[in-house]
Each structure stands twice: as structure tokens, then as C-alpha cells.
Amino acid sequence: MSIPFELPPEDRESSPYTGYTRAHWETVADGLLASAWRWSTPGCSLLDLPGRPSRSGVRSDGLEGYARTFLAAAFRGAGAGGADPHGLLERCARGLDAGTRTPGRDDTESWPSILDHDVQGQPMVESASVALGLRLTAPWLWRQLDAGVQDRAEAWLRGALRHTPAPNNWYLFPFTVAGFLESVGRGDTETAAARARALELLEGWYRGDGWYADGDGRAFDHYNGWALHLYPMLDAHLAGDEELSAHLGARLRTHLDGYALMFGADGAPLHFGRSLTYRFATAAAVGLGALTGHTPLTPGTSRRLVSGTLRHFLDRGALTGDGLLSLGWHGPHEATLQSYSGPASPYWASKAFVALLAPAGHPLWTAREEPAPVEEADRVLALPAPGLLLQTTRADGIVRLHNHGSDHVRPHEGESAAEDDPHYGRQAYSTRTGPTAAGNVADNHLSVQVRGVGSVRRRIHPLGAGHGDGWGWAASWHRPVFTDGPPMVPGLRVESVTVVRGRHELRVHRVIGAPDGARVTHTGWATGPEEPLVSQLHGLHGWEDGPEPVRAPGGTAWTRWARLPRLGGRAGGTSVHLCLAGLTAAPEPAPLADAVTRVRVDGDRVEVTWARDGARTRVEFDPLRVFLLE
Numbered sequence: 210m211s212i213p214f215e216l217p218p219e220d221r222e223s224s225p226y227t228g229y230t231r232a233h234w235e236t237v238a239d240g241l242l243a244s245a246w247r248w249s250t251p252g253c254s255l256l257d258l259p260g261r262p263s264r265s266g267v268r269s270d271g272l273e274g275y276a277r278t279f280l281a282a283a284f285r286g287a288g289a290g291g292a293d294p295h296g297l298l299e300r301c302a303r304g305l306d307a308g309t310r311t312p313g314r315d316d317t318e319s320w321p322s323i324l325d326h327d328v329q330g331q332p333m334v335e336s337a338s339v340a341l342g343l344r345l346t347a348p349w350l351w352r353q354l355d356a357g358v359q360d361r362a363e364a365w366l367r368g369a370l371r372h373t374p375a376p377n378n379w380y381l382f383p384f385t386v387a388g389f390l391e392s393v394g395r396g397d398t399e400t401a402a403a404r405a406r407a408l409e410l411l412e413g414w415y416r417g418d419g420w421y422a423d424g425d426g427r428a429f430d431h432y433n434g435w436a437l438h439l440y441p442m443l444d445a446h447l448a449g450d451e452e453l454s455a456h457l458g459a460r461l462r463t464h465l466d467g468y469a470l471m472f473g474a475d476g477a478p479l480h481f482g483r484s485l486t487y488r489f490a491t492a493a494a495v496g497l498g499a500l501t502g503h504t505p506l507t508p509g510t511s512r513r514l515v516s517g518t519l520r521h522f523l524d525r526g527a528l529t530g531d532g533l534l535s536l537g538w539h540g541p542h543e544a545t546l547q548s549y550s551g552p553a554s555p556y557w558a559s560k561a562f563v564a565l566l567a568p569a570g571h572p573l574w575t576a577r578e579e580p581a582p583v584e585e586a587d588r589v590l591a592l593p594a595p596g597l598l599l600q601t602t603r604a605d606g607i608v609r610l611h612n613h614g615s616d617h618v619r620p621h622e623g624e625s626a627a628e629d630d631p632h633y634g635r636q637a638y639s640t641r642t643g644p645t646a647a648g649n650v651a652d653n654h655l656s657v658q659v660r661g662v663g664s665v666r667r668r669i670h671p672l673g674a675g676h677g678d679g680w681g682w683a684a685s686w687h688r689p690v691f692t693d694g695p696p697m698v699p700g701l702r703v704e705s706v707t708v709v710r711g712r713h714e715l716r717v718h719r720v721i722g723a724p725d726g727a728r729v730t731h732t733g734w735a736t737g738p739e740e741p742l743v744s745q746l747h748g749l750h751g752w753e754d755g756p757e758p759v760r761a762p763g764g765t766a767w768t769r770w771a772r773l774p775r776l777g778g779r780a781g782g783t784s785v786h787l788c789l790a791g792l793t794a795a796p797e798p799a800p801l802a803d804a805v806t807r808v809r810v811d812g813d814r815v816e817v818t819w820a821r822d823g824a825r826t827r828v829e830f831d832p833l834r835v836f837l838l839e
Contacts, residue, residue, distance in 0.1 A: 212523050213532040214240035224578045227476070229516035231565070231574040237519065238285040238562055242297055244532025245278050245556065252307030252318040253300045256553060260536060263551030265331040268321050270551035275304050276335035276342070277556035283342035288565035291349040298350050301342065305354070309361040312368075323368030326375040331549065336369040337382035337440065338559075340389035344447065345566075351393060363395055370403045376619070377424035378432050380407040381440040388444045411441060417594035419464025427669065428633070429595035429615040430482025434494030435560045438464060443563065446501045458503030465498045466505045467592055469514060469582050470599050473640030474606020476517030480766055481610055481638040483617065485545050486536055487557040488527055492518040496564030499573040508572035509579035515564050517581065527555075534558060538766035544631070544646040545766050583608055589681035589709055596671035598683035600709040605794035608640045611707040611714070613685035614671040628692045629665035636666075636707065636716070637734070639792060641742060645735050645771060646763030652735035652773050653790075655705065655718050657689045657780060658728040659698055664689030672704070672833050680826075682708045682835040698724060708826050708835060710819065713804050714790040717815055717828050723780040731776045734792040735761055737768025743793050746774035747801035749808045749817065751786035753778045785810050787817070 216236055219228030249256050256274025263270055282297040293299065308320035323332045343351050343362070351359065367390075369383040384407035387400035414421045414437070420429050421437040438461050445453040471479045478491035492515040498504030499511040506514070525539040534555035535541045546554075567573045582588065583601045590599040596614015601607070617633045618624070629651065631644035637653040638644065645652045656663040666687045674683035684706040690696055700722035708715040720729060733746035733756070746756040754777035761771040776788055787808060789801040807818040813830040825838040 212240075213244070213528060213530060224512070224516065226513050226578045226580070227516040227520050229520055231569055233516070234519070234562065234565055235285060235289070237523065238281050238565065239295060240532055241534065241556075242278055242282055242285075243295065245274065245553075246297070246300065248274070249300070249304070250307075250317055253304035254308030254318040254320060255304075258533060258552035260552030263331070263554065264548045265329055265551065268315070269329060269331045270553055272308070272320050272332055272335050273551060274553035274556065275301075275308070276338035277553055277559050279304075279342040280338040281556070281559035281562050283345040284559065284562035284565045286349065287345040288568060290568075291346075293349065298346055302350050302354060305339075305362055306358050309358070309365045312365050320365060323365070323372055325373045326379060330372070330375065333369050333372065333374060333379065333382050336366055337385040340366055340386040341443075344389040344392050347393060363390060366390065367399070370399050377428070378436040380410050381436060383407065385440050385444065388448070392448065408441065411437070415460065418592045419460050419462070419467060420592065420595045425620045426618060427596075427615060428482075428617050429597065430633075431478070431484070431487070431491050432482070433464060434468065435487060435490040435557065438494050439497055439560060439563070442497055442501060442503070454501065454503070458501060461494065461498055461501070461503045462505055465494060467590055467599065468494060469506055469510070470588055470590055470601055471608055471610065471640075472514050472518060472581055472583065473608050474581060474584050475640070476519075476521030477640040478518060479608060479610050479638055479640055480538065480643040481612070481632065482615070483547055483632050484550075484554075484557070485538060485632070485766075486550055486555045487560070488522045488534070488538070488555065489518045490558045490560040493560040493563055496561065496567070496573070499571075500563065500567045507579055508576035510581065512573055512576065513578045513581050515561065516578075519561060538643065542766050544763065545643070587679070587711060589676050589679060591674035591676040591681045591683055593671075593674040596669065596674060596683060596685060598674055598676075598681055598707060598709065600681070600714070602712050602793070607792060607794060609709075609714070609792065610638045611683055611709070612636060612638065612669070613674065613683040613705065613707065614669055616667060616669045618668045624668050624688050624690055624697065630667070634666045636705065637714070637790075639734070641740075641767065641794070642734055642736060642792065643766035645761040645765060645773070649761035649763045650732060650759050650773065650775070652732050652761070652771075655703060655716075655729060655731045655786070657701065657703065657720060657723060658730065659691065659724060660694070660726075662691050662693045663730070664691050666690075666703075675835070677837055680708065680710045680837050682706060684833055684835070698722070704830060704833070706828050706833070706835060708828070710826075712791055712793050713801070715817060715826060716788050716790055718786045719813075719830055720780045720784050720786065723782060723784065725781050727780045729778050729780045729784070729786060731786065731788055732759070733774045733790045735765055735771040735773040736792075737764065737771050740768055741794055741796075743791075743795070743798055744774060745789075745791040745793075745798065745801045746776060747789045748776045748778075749787040749789060749805065750810050750815075751778050751784055752776045752788065785815065787815060
């Protein structure tokens with residue numbers, strides 16, 4: 210689709226995969242900002258972008274517009290040594306002045322006050338963008354302000370230090386505010402306490418493999434890159450804190466070693482987790498690693514990933530006709546959003562422009578682009594700490610994530626605290642498909658049906674993960690939750706194992722404690738009629754029906770209307786169910802039935818023999834063990 214501003218010519222010599230250079234990044238930043246700032250108030254303190262308001266209200270949304278575009282302008286200006294050809298920093302300075310004169314007033318320009326997270330707390334989120342923007346542009350903006358404006362700005366920002374954040378990555382917002390205040394000589398015991406508390410929590414949230422939980426639960430998603438790594442690592446880099454940089458940088462390096470596999474050959478990130486309307490912010494950690502040097506990736510691979518993701522969304526309609534980022538994925542898509550999403554929310558995509566802090570002569574911009582990891586070879590990678598299993602296929606450039614460890618159920622919530630969450634509850638996600646919308650048949654899901662009511666998966670309990678040469682596995686268990694009628698069936702439990710080889714996915718489930726008359730269904734990948742994708746599902750054991758095609762009229766982020774295959778069978782007491790699943794862009798792929806020559810189920814042991822080489826996959830329960838016998 211066309212982009213509503215002119216880009217520089219492609220450079221296929223230095224960027225053979227994307228054609229994008231640093232000049233493209235600067236032009237996109239300028240274009241996004243020019244389009245958004247057309248909607249500013251006269252005093253430039255709020256950007257009232259068109260669209261449905263978030264739950265925080267239009268004034269908070271207006272602050273969100275200011276703060277998030279200011280962050281992009283700051284990355285753009287700081288990376289260019291203070292150059293501000295379009296006067297954006299001057300407008301941001303005017304907005305800071307106007308917004309902090311009478312915080313909390315219901316007038317044209319005043320910013321909302323920063324309160325606790327559960328009392329219209331969104332301004333605390335935006336305070337971090339304001340503070341980071343001021344820190345990055347201090348020589349050209351902050352130091353040029355009158356002392357009175359500086360004092361008012363500090364007074365407003367300190368609201369983030371004096372109120373309670375949400376119990377997750379939000380603690381990094383007062384951390385970032387405090388870092389700015391200390392950087393301009395306004396630190397004290399209050400700023401020191403905010404920073405110490407955030408770093409203390411961060412240590413507790415680190416689970417290994419380069420992954421942080423987003424709070425005390427088991428939410429692992431893109432917040433790792435665009436928040437949990439970004440804020441503290443960038444703070445240490447800007448402060449020149451070598452000890453903290455080395456500590457956090459080692460984790461960032463480890464994170465990127467696996468995270469680099471989560472981008473498809475078309476530049477798409479995995480459609481997994483919440484806040485996906487932030488789009489190319491998914492590449493922020495890659496740019497951060499290149500900037501700080503804490504990365505296992507070459508500069509050419511890093512640019513391939515960040516530019517590929519930026520181009521992916523620009524080429525697929527993320528911008529409206531007047532140059533605004535829409536609420537959605539490619540174009541507008543309601544099911545991608547959360548209740549906190551407002552018209553300016555997509556501008557957290559600004560975090561991708563952290564790459565512009567690397568100056569024009571940096572290897573990130575001068576090295577020749579190299580292939581993305583998915584373009585080099587088929588890969589299987591298990592990440593035991595978050596309970597994720599990655600599977601990539603070079604032939605079609607698709608990345609698949611099998612989720613056996615990430616959910617969005619907070620520790621204090623019961624198993625049935627909420628209804629189905631498509632962004633976490635599915636067994637698998639990819640760079641070419643999205644989950645079906647709530648209210649539609651769930652894709653990649655085993656559902657236990659009791660008295661005609663199907664279950665959903667909420668809290669996920671990981672059982673382990675591992676990989677070998679060309680294969681890998683991950684496993685978990687969950688208590689099926691029923692959103693209609695009684696929420697749970699006592700003693701009911703599902704243990705699930707995914708084993709991958711090549712493009713094939715062996716899915717093994719043991720259902721324990723199912724009441725008489727219960728049934729199970731299992732679905733595969735959801736695809737649309739206009740997509741060059743094939744979704745396959747083949748029952749191996751424990752199924753009576755299917756696979757039958759079922760419809761999801763709510764579609765996905767890729768297609769307005771979707772279909773998916775479904776198996777059905779009986780359950781009662783303890784039962785074992787096996788199937789093969791596959792998602793491929795290969796034309797006329799071989800039937801999944803041809804991939805396996807023998808299936809044996811003997812009590813708590815399952816063994817599958819693969820047709821291609823006679824190797825056997827064995828899954829044992831009690832205790833859980835997974836083998837590949839060659």
C-alpha cells in the first residue's frame with residue numbers, strides 16, 4: 210500500500226533485503242511526526258488524534274499523543290546531534306510549558322496529574338516518555354528552558370515517584386523519571402529510592418534465557434524488548450554506568466540470541482501477547498543491542514531485522530491516508546487492541562527509533578545487510594525459562610512459537626479470573642497468522658467440552674522444554690476453565706506436549722479427570738481464503754471426527770474471515786490424544802498422514818515413528834520425559 214509521504218530511493222547495494230537506509234528511518238520519523246502534530250492543541254501540549262478514546266479518557270489520550278511523539282522526535286534529534294529541521298523540539302518545549310502550568314485542570318492545554326495506576330494512572334506511563342525525551346534532548350531543549358518551566362516540569366514528573374505503579378513493567382516509568390532528574394542535577398533520596406526499587410524488582414522478575422516476567426506472574430511477551438530491557442539498559446548506557454551496563458547487557462545479549470528468531474522473512478514479528486498495536490516497537494531491543502554493543506548479532510543482521518520490521522508495517526497499511534498510525538496491526542483491527550488502547554497508543558512504536566541514536570557512521574548503518582536468522586536455516590530453539598519453543602522454516606520464512614509458559618493471569622487472580630485471552634491462551638502463534646477473535650472458534654487449542662460447554666486455557670504451568678539437532682519440545686499443564694456455567698470441574702487437568710521436527714508439529718495431550726460424557730476438540734492454524742498458506746491437521750490417536758473445516762467470521766489480524774481445521778473425540782477418566790499440525794506456504798504440501806508410519810500408545814507412554822528417517826519420538830508421563838530415538 211502507498212505511504213502518504215515520499216521516501217528516499219531504495220539502496221539495494223547496502224540493503225539488499227529491505228532497501229532501507231538510515232535516511233529512510235529519518236524520513237519515516239519526520240513523516241509520522243508531521244502527520245500526528247497536525248492534531249496538536251494551540252499550545253502544543255496535547256495531541257488529540259481522531260479515534261475512539263481509551264478507558265483513561267480523551268485528556269490522557271492527548272498527553273499520550275504528546276509524550277509518545279516527543280520520544281520519537283527526541284531519538285530523531287539526539288541521533289542527529291541536535292538537528293531539528295522541522296522545529297519539532299521547539300514545539301515540544303512549548304507543549305511542556307503549556308501542559309505543566311496548571312496540571313489537572315479541565316482546560317485546553319493542561320496535562321492530567323499523575324496518580325496511582327488504578328486511578329486513571331496512564332499519565333505515569335507517559336511521564337517516562339516525557340522524561341526520556343528531555344534527557345535525550347537536554348542540550349537543545351531542557352537547558353534552554355526558563356527555570357520556572359523546569360521547576361514545573363519537575364513537579365509534574367515527581368508525581369510518578371509519589372504514586373503507585375501497576376505491579377509490572379510500570380515500575381520502570383518512575384525509574385526513568387528519576388534517571389532524568391538525576392542526569393540534570395535534580396536527584397535526591399526520592400529519585401534514588403525509585404531507581405533502587407525498580408532494579409530490585411527487575412532482579413526478581415528475571416527468569417533466565419534473557420527473559421523477564423512482566424511482574425510476578427508468567428507474562429512473557431514483547432514487553433521484554435520494548436520495556437523491560439529498553440528502559441534500564443538505555444539508562445545505563447546514557448549514564449555511562451559500566452557496571453550496570455555489563456550486568457544488564459549480558460541479559461540483553463542472551464535475549465537477542467533467541468529473540469532474533471522471532472521475525473519472519475517478510476519482517477513480521479510474532480503476533481503474540483498484548484499491545485501489539487505498537488507494531489515496529491518489537492524491533493526496539495534489536496536496535497538497542499546494536500547501539501550499546503550488547504548483542505550477538507552482526508550490524509548487518511541487526512539492520513536487516515529492524516528495517517525489515519519497519520518496512521513490513523509500512524508496506525501493509527499500518528498508516529492511514531493522512532499518515533497516522535491506525536489502531537490495529539496492518540490496518541485497523543479491533544481484536545488486536547486492549548481497553549487501554551487509545552488513538553495515540555500506536556505511537557509507542559516510537560521506541561523503534563532508538564536505532565537512530567546510532568549515528569550515521571555507526572556499523573548499524575554502514576555495514577551491508579545480512580540475512581535474518583529465519584532466512585539462513587531451519588531452526589528449533591527451546592527457551593525453558595519462559596516456556597517457549599521456536600520453530601522456523603527457511604523455505605517459507607515462517608516463524609512459529611509454541612506457548613507452554615506464558616499467560617496473563619496475575620498471581621493474586623484465580624484460575625477463572627477472566628475469560629479467554631486469545632493473545633496468550635493459544636498453544637501456538639506465528640509471524641503469518643493471528644489468533645482468532647474472542648467469540649469465534651479458538652485456533653491452536655485443545656478444548657474439553659462438558660455438557661456442551663467448551664473450556665479455555667488460562668494459567669499455564671510449564672513442565673519443561675528442550676531441543677536437539679533439528680528438533681525440540683515443550684510441555685505444560687493447565688486446568689480447563691469454563692466461562693459459562695460452573696468455572697471448573699474438580700480434578701480435571703490437561704497435560705500438553707509439543708514436539709517439532711522440520712515443519713511438523715506433534716501435539717500430545719493427556720486429559721485427566723474428565724467426567725463421563727465429556728468430549729475434546731482440537732483446532733489447527735487459522736488462515737484466510739486470500740492467503741497463500743496451508744493449515745493442516747491430522748489425528749493420530751484418540752479422535753473420532755475430522756478434521757473438519759470450521760469458520761471464524763471475526764477473522765484475524767491478517768484476514769477478515771478465517772477457517773481452521775478441527776478434530777473431535779471422546780474423553781472420560783484419563784485419555785490420550787495425538788495429532789500432527791502444520792502451517793506452510795509451500796504449494797501443495799504433502800499430507801501429514803505421510804509423515805508418520807507408526808503410532809503406539811501404551812498407558813502413559815506414546816511413541817511415534819517418523820517416515821523420513823525412521824526416528825522415533827517418545828513421550829512419557831509420570832514423570833514427563835521426551836526423547837528422539839534414532
